[in-house]
Amino acid sequence: MAAIHLNDLAHSYMAAPSEDADYAIRRMNHVWEQGGAYALLGPSGCGKSTLLNIISGLLAPSEGEVRFDDRVVNQLPPEERNIAQVFQFPVVYDTMTVYDNLAFPLRNQRQPEHKVQSRVREIAQVLELESLLERRASNLTADEKQKVSMGRGLVRDDVAAILFDEPLTVIDPHLKWKLRRKLKQIHEQFNITMVYVTHDQLEASTFADKIAVMYEGRIVQFGTPRELFEDPAHTFVGYFIGSPGMNLARISLEAQGVRLGEGESAPLLRLPRTLLATFSERNGDLKLGIRPEFVELEAAALERSESESTEHWLSGQVTLVQDLGTYKVVDIDIGGGCVFKARIEEDAAIPHGRVRMRLPARWQRFYLDEHLLDVLPASAEVTDDVVDDKGGVA
Amino acid sequence: MSLSLEAVTRRVGRETHIDKVDLTFEPGSFNVLLGRTLSGKTSLMRLMAGLDVPSEGRILMNGEDVTGRPVRERNISMVYQQFINYPSLNVYDNIASPLKLARMASDEIRRRVHEISEMLHIEQFLKRQPSELSGGQQQRTAMARALVKDADLVLFDEPLVNLDYKLREELRHEMRSLFATRNTIAVYATTEPGEALALGGTTTLMHEGRVLQSGPTESVYHHPVSVEAARLYSEPQINLFEAEVRGRELSFSGAADAGSHGSRFVLPAPLAGLESGAYRFGIRPSHLGLAPLADDDLEFAVNVDIAEISGSETFLHVSNTDHSLVLHLSGIHDFDVDDSIRVYAPAHKLFVYAEEVAEGADSALIRSPTRADNIVPDTSSGGLV
Amino acid sequence: MQRTHNNRAWWLVLPVVIVVAFSAIIPMMTVVNYSVQDIFDPSTRFFVGTEWYREILRDERLHDSLIRQFIYSFAVLAIEIPLGIAVALSMPRKGAMVSLCMILLALPLLIPWNVVGTIWQIIGREDIGLYGWALGQLGIDYNYASNPADAWVTVLVMDVWHWTSLVALLCYSGLRAIPDVYYQAARIDRASPWAVFRYIQLPKLKSVLLIGIMLRFMDSFMIYTEPFVLTGGGPGTTTTFLSQTLTQMAIGQFDLGRAAAFSLIYFLIILLVSWLFYTAMTHQDSDDA
The missing domain is CATH 3.40.50.300 (P-loop containing nucleotide triphosphate hydrolases)
Structure with a gap:
């Protein structure tokens, strides 16, 4: 022993x-x-x-x-x-x-x-x-x-x-x-x-x-x-653990939040100021990661125009739904070259066309040069409040 | 091109390796053969390839009998579990080899090799020797060689077994898109239910040299026609019960050796139409729960044998004197060994099988799980209810 | 449709059939034919039935020669197989020494039989041979030409020198084919070197050893050249083995009928003993409950 x-x-x-x-x-x-x-x-x-x-x-x-x-x-x-x-x-x-x-x-x-x-x-x-x-x-x-x-x-x-x-x-x-x-x-x-x-x-x-x-x-x-x-x-670790692995997107800072991916169509994800301030202090490659299990889908089609994804909702196009028996994996193209995967339960309705999705703040993870940024507790608290406010609107 | 096997049997010595198999593969289809080791997957592929000749039955390609025709005269490629490439040729020449054998013009060869290697993400390795590649790259090379010649039939014999689990995920995904635009028949053998589901297309369940069921992957998974088929297409293994219905009463007999009495229930509403008699019931591990969904869920008092916890889900193995069950729960649930708990089987998630297949019917399946609270018996399974 | 394919395939076998017919079946039948006749000259021959066979089986000279032959072959196996395994085990597993060892081992195999005989004939001589002289200096009375034991030892040493390499090379290739994990597992189980040999190497060498034993048995059972060159089968008939007896009968005495019967019996003995070896060594696998 x-x-x-x-x-x-x-x-x-x-x-x-x-x-x-x-x-x-x-x-x-x-x-x-x-x-x-x-x-x-x-x-x-x-x-x-x-x-x-x-x-x-x-x-x-x-x-x-x-x-x-x-x-x-x-x-x-x-x-x-x-x-x-x-x-x-x-x-x-x-x-x-x-x-x-x-x-x-x-x-x-x-x-x-x-x-x-x-x-x-x-x-x-x-x-x-x-x-x-x-x-x-x-x-x-x-x-x-x-x-x-x-x-x-x-x-x-x-x-x-x-x-x-x-x-x-x-x-x-x-x-x-x-x-x-x-x-x-x-x-x-x-x-x-x-x-x-x-x-x-x-x-x-x-x-x-x-x-x-x-x-x-x-x-x-x-x-x-x-x-x-x-x-x-x-x-x-995010990529290797989990099936499918973590959704990862390169992000760039803006005044209101971060852009996911690159190019004209890159969607904006709003984030609390405190968090953005932390990011701006660091130099390096920033990424957002979220597990497919935590991505929340709202199957209803969007009435607003595409570019206007509101604060905590992102909109995207369903490109693939894979039935893996006990669960399904949905691929959603949200623009900016980002395809996010969401894992949904066996009995959930199968989404198609345009969908809205939410990335819950408590499951958002940020990476600087591939290493996890220790910004979680603060960001989770602050954004959760915002979510509650927003919940009434959405 | 379509491929059909008609009552194909292969015997070697006194052993029957393949027993009266009837199968048809449509042009451009992706077909998975799912079965355990030695279930006859490889033997069947060898027959399709023409490497072996059936003892009985016929093999038709496009309606033409090709039963005795040797491999060389068929347009077939094969990818194996081992990474098989020509060790002395570089990747480019490896991929080009079947085209060179077919005496294709060299600029056409170049075009095709580049096209396929791009699809398989190995275009930057074309000048390398196979020994300088990782396992995944070697297998991609072997696949490129199999796909480059536009074969009528491409056979994959557990090609991803020797690769990392993550690489498998990637290659599976690519495989589907590679074949989406081709008119080739792909046949893919695997032992893993999860792989069969991820590949989609059609699934053929093989067991002891026989075909248990064949059809679109999702329908085979959701409506396995026999207990054996359900057992094969479930991971972890499906929970099975010997059941008896007597009027309004349902009983499951316990393990024969434990001196147990089995469990008794009031026949739940979704199963109300079942006539008295003996049945076999099954429920997938992911459908068992720790809390009841409805009043008539079947309840089991059990002890925890072991909880296997992955990052996001829990595989809970439980038992009592009558049954031993596996639960596949999402989320993390900590239990100590021997904890007493109750687990619930929602009635609408039960598979119900006839004890014996009725004459003239090709399925023992009476009822398969339905969505949520929808208690209308499933008609697609041709049930009796 | 299947049938036409099969028929065509038969033609492919034809060349082999012809070659085998001319190389084996026809000569063999000729020998069978001779063995049942008494031939004085090509036009004068009598059918004698099994007479030759009966005579051969009663021939004392042949009995002696057969016993000598068996003793010799088993001595050869008893020395060469363990020695070959030992040599293979002591060879390096990798590095530059490997090729050097291979070349050294392969050298004796390249030398023709009669040259081997000549080499040892000279080297064993008391007057001009190095070994013979050296033994004499050590006070050992060694003379293969007059002492039967010395002649035996010399013939055996010759064979061992000539052929142990073959067994060693076979075993070496067999040993190299054993995956490393077996040795690793054995180290972790704290197996002694003997246990590693007994439970890993020997079982894994079984198939190459089978080939080695068969080859060495058949070859040594037909030994002719070396003793013939060394002493002509002497002193007396002490190193006269079966093939030499046969040659004497066929060519020396031109006793074709008897020689033919003898060769067939000779052939059957080799076949029988080889079969015994083969079944004994392959049978172990299937004796499980």
């Missing part, structure tokens, strides 16, 4: 890295607490597998240190780190039975056979592998094999952490659900630190208590699924 500390850790596959881009992992400090369920989420090539292999000891970092509690483990090979790892493609010892596979790590430690037996039986029961114990591992299905490789990590009582490297890649969707649930139950039962690497936000957020989102060798945000969803610290 241990907390895993990454201190000033960096890694490059090159012999003499000179610039940021040469690093697969850019200098980072991070702590995985003992007993946590964590996910490391990111697109391929973001460095998440590199980071996992550094933790397990399959790879030595070029800079910084990895500590398990107080112990620096940089120089320790994986076999001395008390770590178990489950790989993308299930690894089983083909010629052995399931029982022998599970017993293997214990026998390698020369544990007495009666202890091996009780431990293997216990883990087999947790993983629902009891009926397969006498089967040869080569004849199992992919999900059974993956359970066996998980089991080999769980049987050891000296394991400080289990690392998962996209363990559900080769599993059918309906079995993914079962297996993921099993994992979560195991975590609750065994109190082992688990780090789960994946590119799938649903897998990450349903498994983990806290998620580290990686992008270009950095952890751009570390937070609960809810934090990542509601307050993405970086535009990449």
Whole structure:
């Protein structure tokens, strides 16, 4: 049992890295607490597998240190780190039975056979592998094999952490659900630190208590699924988490508010003065972000002329409605080159033609050079008041 | 060009891989084959391509029998799960390869390669080798090669499986627009219900080498004709019950092993027309709720097994001695394991299936969910009510 | 419609059929034909039925030669297979040394059989051969021309020197095909090097080993040139193996009928033993409940 500390850790596959881009992992400090369920989420090539292999000891970092509690483990090979790892493609010892596979790590430690037996039986029961114990591992299905490789990590009582490297890649969707649930139950039962690497936000957020989102060798945000969803610290998190991702539009300041997008048709979004004042103090690329889940639609056609979108209502043209079963995604072209997506419930009326939409102030997020601007509490309060006033008018 | 399969069967040794499949694909249509691993999707595509010959039945293209005709004589492209490109050719030559084989004039080749690579956003990589591309770019190259030659039939065998989830979203989206203007038949195999829905077009549900249902995607999703079809086209899995209606009483039998008695309800109003007898009921996880919508919602007292929380929604797994249910709730709902709660199944959201398919009918579906409080039985499903 | 396609396809097979007919079937039938006749000259021949076969099966000289042959082949397998695996395991996995090792291993394979025989004949001589001389200096009385044990050892060493490389190269390619994750998983499970070998490498090498064992068995079972060049099958008949006995019979004594019957039995033995190896090694997969 241990907390895993990454201190000033960096890694490059090159012999003499000179610039940021040469690093697969850019200098980072991070702590995985003992007993946590964590996910490391990111697109391929973001460095998440590199980071996992550094933790397990399959790879030595070029800079910084990895500590398990107080112990620096940089120089320790994986076999001395008390770590178990489950790989993308299930690894089983083909010629052995399931029982022998599970017993293997214990026998390698020369544990007495009666202890091996009780431990293997216990883990087999947790993983629902009891009926397969006498089967040869080569004849199992992919999900059974993956359970066996998980089991080999769980049987050891000296394991400080289990690392998962996209363990559900080769599993059918309906079995993914079962297996993921099993994992979560195991975590609750065994109190082992688990780090789960994946590119799938649903897998990450349903498994983990806290998620580290990686992008270009950095952890751009570390937070609960809810934090990542509601307050993405970086535009990449906004885009990557959520399906579809966050609506993002470049904005430029005006006296009354901000213009969304560019060009003649760029619509104006009114904002409180205080907020605009904050923006004008900063230099850089400003963006507005809002989740499709929070965009509110009013299906009724606009009677006024197009350009006159009033304060908190924007008007736009529906260009696409996708029925995804449990919900629908509506694409709305609001001008200025911006297409916003709105997510509506299964039973909601299907919008078409011109629609009005509202971007509730408490869900508006602003980004300066892709990083979240900490302007939320003030803006939320002020604009909500305005909304209430406006509510009577609209 | 249209493609039809007539009672196509394929047996290998003693195993039947494809069992009497009848399907028709319209020109310019986008068709998804949805089924689990080994359900026969790949076998069926190989038959369509002419890589395998059916043991029985005929394959017609434009009404012409092409059953025994080899692949080379058909105008077909295929995109696989693995990113398959010629490793020694650069992206341009990879895409141009089918056109060169067809001895097309070189300026026409150039025009077409540029056109398709622009559509797939790889025009800036034309000079690169496949090994220098990311997975997504490699698969785009493979797709460009498949699309450049204006094939009559393009087959996709789980092409996005090895890509990032976000890239999948993008490519799915592009895929639809790529085919919107073509006269090509696209057939796309996947194991994921969500992917089938996102791609739209038509969906064919495959199970154990047979076609369970085929039709416009939305109608297949909203009106699966059998329990098996509903189970396949639901993620997470649909909640199912063995039900019995006796007069005004509705009962669900519990798990056989738990020594349970099942649950009893007064038959809710939307189901009032059901005759006494045995049925199977289903309800999608997204239709179960934590609060009743109407008085006659079916109520279950359950314990929480586990709550899986994503940023904006919660998958709640609950059970009691009789049933184990999954709820898909929007918003974040925190529960501890073993919390006692009540969950509600709105009656108008229930799927009702006949225990056995009536003679002459091709569907076991009696009733599918309706909108909100609309309790008029659904007529599009050809129900008995 | 399907049928016409099929018929046309048959013509494509025709060239193969012709080649196989001329290269295998016709010569084989000729041998069968010889084996049931007693031939004095092309015009004087008698049908003798299975007489040759019965005689061959009773021939003491052949029994001895067959036993020698089996002992020899199994000795070859017992040495070359483990040694080949060991060599493959000790080869570097990447870097410049890989190609160097490959070249060194490939060298013996490029040398013709009779040259190998000649090399070892000279090198093993007490008077002018390096090894023979060195052994003499060490006080070991070594003489392959007069001592049967020495002759055996020399022939075996020759074969091992010549062919272990083949097994090693096969195994090396097999080892390279094992994905890294298996080794990583084994390290994490704290498997000993022996356990890694026993439970990962050996199972994954099974298919290449099968090829290696079959090739080495068939080849060693037909050994002819090396002992012939070294000692002519001596001292006495101690290194006279089946193929040499056969040659003596066919060419030395021009006993064509007997030789033909003998070759067929020879052929069947190789076929039978190869089949036994094959089924023994592939059967393990299907013995599950």
